[in-house]
Amino acid sequence: xxxxxxxxxxxxxxxxxxxxxxxxxxxxxxxxxxxxxxxxxxxxxxxxxxxxxxxxxxxxxxxxxxxxxxxxxxxxxxxxxxxxxxxxxxxxxxxxxxxxxxxxxxxxxxxxxxxxxxxxxxxxxxxxxxxxxxxxxxxxxxxxxxxxxxxxxxxxxxxxxxxxxxxxxxxxxxxxxxxxxxxxxxxxxxxxxxxxxxx
Numbered sequence: 001x002x003x004x005x006x007x008x009x010x011x012x013x014x015x016x017x018x019x020x021x022x023x024x025x026x027x028x029x030x031x032x033x034x035x036x037x038x039x040x041x042x043x044x045x046x047x048x049x050x051x052x053x054x055x056x057x058x059x060x061x062x063x064x065x066x067x068x069x070x071x072x073x074x075x076x077x078x079x080x081x082x083x084x085x086x087x088x089x090x091x092x093x094x095x096x097x098x099x100x101x102x103x104x105x106x107x108x109x110x111x112x113x114x115x116x117x118x119x120x121x122x123x124x125x126x127x128x129x130x131x132x133x134x135x136x137x138x139x140x141x142x143x144x145x146x147x148x149x150x151x152x153x154x155x156x157x158x159x160x161x162x163x164x165x166x167x168x169x170x171x172x173x174x175x176x177x178x179x180x181x182x183x184x185x186x187x188x189x190x191x192x193x194x195x196x197x198x199x
Contacts, residue, residue, distance in 0.1 A: 020142035027136025103145040148195035
């Protein structure tokens with residue numbers, strides 16, 4: 001996973017980070033009118049908003065305006081995954097990192113959750129139990145968009161388990177059965193939900 005510091009340095013000169021929203025519980029989040037969006041819809045909405053406002057969605061990228069960028073924008077508006085092909089040094093990673101700028105600046109997560117899930121959509125058993133137990137008093141935190149990006153260099157030894165997760169043999173040895181969701185050791189994609197992931 002790429003060090004978040006590198007990504008933050010890419011964006012700090014381009015955007016000014018605002019203060020996180022004030023809501024600190026699930027009840028306050030609901031009262032604020034916050035809505036949960038799918039990642040693809042979030043990117044689409046923010047891209048359209050920038051284009052309508054005449055803003056450049058790709059600050060710092062030069063030379064792609066008549067070739068790569070139009071194709072990337074069409075793919076994002078259609079909700080597609082993207083495959084970039086090219087030699088080293090042609091700006092593929094830079095382009096992928098710039099997608100973070102199309103995310104909402106702040107997104108809520110369940111405080112202390114292993115996966116950083118959205119409080120409206122808990123994934124792990126622990127988070128689901130926390131929502132059921134605490135209800136509107138559930139504590140939430142805010143995650144900046146620069147933390148919603150992950151990279152994985154696809155070397156020959158990269159496995160499906162690295163990306164998606166696998167059964168944790170230690171948890172099985174403790175007596176859990178294979179169908180128990182808590183038996184899973186989560187991979188990179190699960191640990192960065194609702195995020196841009198570059199492989």
